[in-house]
Amino acid sequence: MDIPDTSSNPASHSSTGTNACGVLLAAKSINKNFAEKKILENISLTIEEGQIVTLIGPNGAGKTTLVRIALGLLQPDSGSIYHRPALRIGYMPQRVHVEPTLPLTVNRFLQLANRQDKALLSSTLEDLKISHLEGRQLTAISGGELQRVLLARALLRKPELLILDEPAQGVDLAGQAELYQLISEISDRHRCGVLMISHDLHLVMSSTDEVICLNHHICCHGKPEHVTNDPAYLNLFGANASQNLAVYTHHHDHDHELGGSVKEHLND
């Protein structure tokens, strides 16, 4: 029922009017059940060149399932996925577990994506400010550093579409804002489309074109300012969700307090 109509969205970068060939990925009427339980119901979405689409929703809403279907890692029960022919995707999974028995430096990990282009490797590391990590073991870096390394691996594929499953996971609040800013810059610079999952709408607001609020079905979608005032969004995240936003801007420098309050709000 809900095809997010990006052409009517002023924030969308599809100003050239060449929508048809700018579409990188289109999902149409996706349904998916796990053991008789409906996980995804009639989901449709499109991502165009240079457009950032953010999926938000509570835990267990089916966000990761939708992303895995969009990637082609999982087959939907019904519905279809269109990828632009020869589409290069950079994928950053939610969790990466590195076997402690497997010795792996950051450099060797990144070479798995692209062995030839050494110049691209060093410029990507510089862009993400992780050049100093190159010789470190993957198991010996912090969660925030690991997220940047994963983003670097995705970028080394020279992607036309970036698919990021909670890219800011394990990153502190200041780092999260910076990371989303970085993703937005990357999208602008390379004109690549981005589909990402996030828990915190207020953090991604400034860097996203389209928000899809998911709870097994699409509750609401549109520009971030529009979604925050949508009754369906308020219903899903509690009436104080938009108040939290105000709190956030007010107590900008109290990260430790806020960290607690944000978590509380997510568990609702």
Place this chain on the structure above:
Amino acid sequence: MIDSMVLFFTMDFVLYALAAGISLAFVAGPLGSFIVWRRMSYFGDTLAHSALLGIALGLLTDSNPQLSIIVSCLLFAFLLTLLDRRPSISTDTLLGILAHSSLALGVVVLALADSVRVDLEAYLFGALLTIGSADLIWVLVVVSVVAIVLSVFWNDFVSITVHAEIAEIEGKNVNRLNLILVLLIALTIAVSMKIVGVLLITSLLIIPPAAARSMATTPEQMAVRASIIGCISVVLGLVSAFYFDVPVGPSIVVVATLIFLVFYFYPNVLKTRN
């Protein structure tokens, strides 16, 4: 003593044993590293145990024993990967059932076929000193095939081991690569049988990489060092088998275990001079 040792190491059957043992240890390094990284040691055990069933069936049908081991190992490896794709069954339990039932079935079939006398102990614990030139050729052919395929697909194998889904998005055929890797392990196990025997094969594959872990910062370093440790274990195992008059297969495994223990408790033992 020295003289007899020199004599020992110039005898044909000892040279065959050395050549077979060292070339197997050479590929067991990288291949065993994958078994360690992917937590497949139980899988290797199951394959090795099923090899005994292969021998029994080979004897019953009067076919080439080496060929029947290889065919049955490859067949079992293929079946196990098929079962592995059904997540509803506990792989651990399934492997446990298959490993011991195929071993038991192999022993029973061998006992029933009383027209042929089989040295069961040789298959269980290995008989490196009895291998002839035909066996050596089998080993060298299989080792060459395994080494070539490993080097061609090395980066792909490392990639699917680190993160299968990223590898798939990057265009790797994960299922096919998994199958190739498992078949390589099956081939190696099949020709290792005569060297260390059904019960000790997995240890030859996993102990050298485990010993090499503390000395390595990349997968390649770990694989190469595991090969070196494996080769040293084979040579020292043969020497000590001669010196103490003990079975060769188990003494190779004992030497490898001692090396593992040294590096486990003193990970910097080789670094102090730098």
